[in-house]
C-alpha cells in the first residue's frame with residue numbers, strides 16, 4: 001500500500017533522502033522489531049523507532065517503573081512509578097505515533113516471546129544470560145541482532161546480520177558460560193546520556209539494517225563518554241563455536 005497524505009507529511013524528512021524515499025519508508029512501516037529491555041537503552045531505542053515509523057514494535061520487560069529510573073529512562077514520568085514499564089512505554093509511544101502497532105509483554109524474554117514474527121531483535125537488557133538467549137535464537141532464525149550495554153561513562157554496541165552472515169555471533173566474542181559482569185548500572189551507576197548515545201546508535205543500526213545498509217557484522221563499537229572517544233574493535237568467529245559453528 002502506498003503512503004497516505006498524513007504519512008507523506010509525517011515522514012517527509014525520510015522521503016527527502018534519496019537512499020530512503022517512499023520505498024525505504026514502506027520497508028520501515030512493514031518491519032517487525034522486538035525490543036527486549038525498556039530501561040535506559042530501550043527508552044531511546046523505542047522512541048526513535050516509533051517516531052521513524054517502524055510498523056510493528058514488540059516490547060518486553062518484566063520490571064515496573066521506579067523513582068531511581070527517571071534519571072535516564074526518558075519515557076517515564078513520576079506518576080508511572082509502580083506500573084509496568086512496557087505498559088507506560090506503550091502508552092507514551094502510541095501517543096507519539098498512533099498508526100504503528102505496539103505489543104507489550106511484561107515478562108522476561110523467553111522462547112515463547114521470541115517465537116513471534118520479527119525481522120530483528122534489539123537487546124537493551126543488562127543481563128548476559130538474556131543476551132545469549134537472544135543470540136541463539138537470532139542465529140537459528142537468521143535474524144538481525146543489535147546488542148548494546150552501558151555502565152558508568154562507557155557504552156558498547158555490537159550488531160549482527162545473521163541473514164547475510166551465518167558465522168560470528170555473540171558467543172564467539174563472549175562465551176555463554178562466562179559469569180555475569182561484576183559491574184552493572186544497579187551497583188556502579190551510569191550517566192544517563194551515555195545510554196541515550198548508545199540507544200540512538202542502536203536505533204540507527206536497526207534502521208540501516210532494515211534498509212540494507214549494514215556492513216559491520218560482529219564489529220564492536222566502544223564509547224568512552226568521559227574521554228569523549230570512540231573505539232572500534234575487530235572480532236573473530238570462534239572455531240567450533242557451539243552457537244554459530246564459527
Ligand SMILES: [Zn+2]
Pocket residue numbers: 167168169170171172237238241242243244245246
Ligand atoms: Zn558464534
